[in-house]
Amino acid sequence: MTRKSILLSALLSTTLVAGAYAADLPAGTDLAADQTFTYRVLDEFSSFDPQVVEDVEGANVVRDLFEGLYNQDADGNLVPGVALSHTVSDDNMTYTFTLRDNAKWSDGKPVTAGDFVYAWQRAVAPELASPYAWYMELMSIENASAIIAGEKPITDLAVEAPDDHTFVVHLSQPLPYFAKMVTHGTTFPSPKWAIEAHGSEWTRPGNIVSNGAYVLTEHVPKERSVRERNTMYWDNEHTVLDKVVTLVIGDDAQALTRYRAGEVEKTDIPAGQYPALAEEFPEEAYALPRLCNYYFTFNMSDTGPEAFKDVRVRQALSMSIDRNVIVDQVLQGGQFPAYTFTPAATAGFEVPDVAYAGMTQADRDKIAKELLAEAGYGEGGEPLSFTYLYNTSDAHQQVAIVASQMWKQKLGAEVTLENQEWKVFLENRGAQNFEMARGAWCGDYNEASTFLDLLTSPSGYNDGKYSNARVDELMTTAKSSQDTQPLYTEVEQILADEMPVVPVYHYSTNIMLKDSVEGWPINNVEQNWYSKDLYKVAGE
Template identity: 75%
Template sequence: MKTTILAALIGSTMLTAAWAADVPEGTTLAEDQTYTYRVLDEYDSLDPQMLEGVESSTVVRDLFEGLYNMDAKGELVPGVATSHDVSDDNLVYTFHLRDTAKWSDGKPVTANDFVYAWKRAVDPELASPYAWYMELMSIAGAAEIIAGEADKDTLGVKAVDDNTLEVTLSKPLPYFADMVAHATTFPSPSWAIEAHGKEWTRPENIVGNGAYILTEHVPKERLVRERNTRYWDNEHTVLDKVVALVIGDENQALTRYKAGELDKTDIPAGQYPALKDELPDEAYAVPRLCNYYFSFNLSDTGLEAFKDVRVRKALSMAIDRKVIVDAVLKGGQFPAYNFTPEATAGFELPEIDYAGMTQAERDAEALRLMEEAGYGKGGKPLEFAYLYNTSDSHKQIAIVATQMWKQKLGVNATLENQEWKVFLENRGNQNFDMARGAWCGDYNEASTFLDLLASSSGYNDAKYSNDRVDELLTEAKTSHDTTPLYTEIEQIVAEDMPVIPVYHYSVNMMLKPDLKGWPMDNVMQKMYSKDMYKVAE
């Protein structure tokens, strides 16, 4: 067996404090250790196996803990597991769990809690929106179970004993260990779920194993979590309380931030430069491993015009991405002409033909393609609805894009905004013509983005299907050199244009200077409240 010890050299001292709040010696901590921040909308779920949103994952990382966590630089560090072994054929992973991990009700966290959760995630009866992720992990039997062709108990995961979890893969996956930091793989308390059903995540019912417990949840208003004194590393947790306030209006949230009601909020589109001048120690713009795109509905319910690749490419080329990032967002975002962000580890930005054109050349080609397809100016009218979830920034981007299509191509697009849960349901069921899409990497490897374009992906909202793309994605899972494979995928996608890449993210946020420990150097921006603290002013 090949033994893998996380962070290369983890000693006994690191095992107790290295990934909790790292408070420098001599620091005077604030008396009130309450962190309050703004979220845009209500959470889709607080169930690890049912959530799908970024903000939901942030909360669940506080309430639950998986096998591994991430440190401030995005490197894996121990969570419930302290290390793992890998068999010589790279098909069997054996995780060694700490015997001090406990649930918030005092029960020990065991390997069986992970087995239960992982079988839950692939069970068609639960219909987890992230079931496909478990299949991507190459866990033996996952694909067959999700397809309804096998029983969930055939999943390649078992508890050797209370503190040993064994996972068998269907094929080697070089980045498998990175994937177990994702919320879908977190353990779940079977007794709480069986006792309370869908209500098990309510404050009065929930049982977690994270650094915090849920003490209050008023939907569409506020969510509060407080220190879990039974958490194995509670001694090194500093923040006592974390409060998330749902504030739909970004400008109102900024006003409340300036009034001292919030420790963190998002910067409204276009306001970063001015806020950086006004509050240089509080305004931040840092790269984030996320993309922003528009999805065409290519399913049978989609518009006939969108079945024509010339129309799709014309709409993509007519978008001046530099205007969107430099004049609308103004926060260090990067124009996107391919799907995967350049900041992704090991990814080499491929050559995409239209990326090398000037915007004037793209506009001319867009007009030619649209006329050739028989739509737009001088042709059949093209009208469609663009669906997005309610947000000032999303609205501004939508307005600018639709104006470009109108002025350059004679296309009429109407805007339709919906609150988060309704938006997710309609987008997932292809109840749209074109819809906003965005993806933040679940792990730092290009497949976390490109797998969304696989025919079988649960988040392939465009319902795009290309046999060669599927073949390349499968090959990349075991390849030692993925660069040519990912390059070909990106070039095929640029030719097919099932989605329109718009930009790659930068996190634009206001952060109070007394809040320390934010993971600025982690491009995935996976934060854990247990790693933060507030200093005395």
């Protein structure tokens, strides 16, 4: 069979192999003597295992420890990782990746195509119960769905390694954005020998074997972790940062105080403080569009409140949220009011017209009261009361307080606010142990399906258990369609009508970053960053 080449271009590959895409230093750069980058995170990581990690901050660490087929550059474009290039068969059903011959694990073993076969089989193995197993289904890998359902053995996953430097993937249907999906941690290789030797403790310092630019040298849960340069990494000579230190600081204000004191070089901006900090630190305060959404999800499963089974109640709660107040007066960080689930920053996505987005807030409030009354709740009806669950964070708390006040004042709803530590929150939300819960999603790749697939029936992160056959059908059709916009528009319109979730805002990245740290990918809306691309310059 003839093949059409989807090379990242011979010239680009040659340039990248030469090392220009690591920390690319401008001529005359005066580097700082200490190349240690220290930054803050809000919560403990879910995992360092690429097939298990499920949080954004954990994924940032995994990208340092492990390297997949492709990476992203500062603008979000694909660049070679372990794979130098790939080709696609004429029917768009078979992808063949050519792997570099100088990639090594931190213990010196070569990285082979077999390591990818093992990792991808592991990701769909029912016994691992990866929280991202569904992602492998979304990739349309042949037999993935049947394996996850326990109907076929993992060895039936349609991935193969004809030799150590060739990795072949067979799809069940064409997927135009397949190559974009392999920058996600779930698809990174895993060291079979280390996992078999240490079991669930294989990711601990001293046990872990990784193939990325860094190795994990220290981890004190809920306090700090340290990763240092992997001398076996194929492009180690072009890596500049020697050490990356992550501190878990659960309070935004405390984190900002430690930033001011020079103890951390990157932290999130507390809600509402961006304008003042941008004025005080014009070279260090950032508000950048980000490929993420923030929403409230209703528990529509059998364990959910009876009230939420009525679409009029869900619509009323959504319409009565004044999104402009939340983004302009509470958060004040360049966020965008959301009336669709998919952010406008998504590549190739045109935000569709949904009826309630074009109304004034006064009109939305009026309709919300009418809908709630029609459903038999509120003034003259049953009192509407429910618990809203969110993970501990000052910003999440402020949003929760403001939203609950809006519901109280406009609809007479009594809302109990409950916050939980991150891992406990994830467990309860995933097990439908909630009534309404905070939700947020950052795109795993830059295409609208990364958001809309979340609300399909089989999605592993459809925590509210919303199910609509037409949505499922449209999203299945979109996977092989050359014109997805009409399909995505109809899905968004269904979501606006049925309101299984309440879109609140689309993210802006609000961070403080010391001006001595260079190389941050400010133009990458996914905000996928790699420590190997960063460096610190000497102070004046």
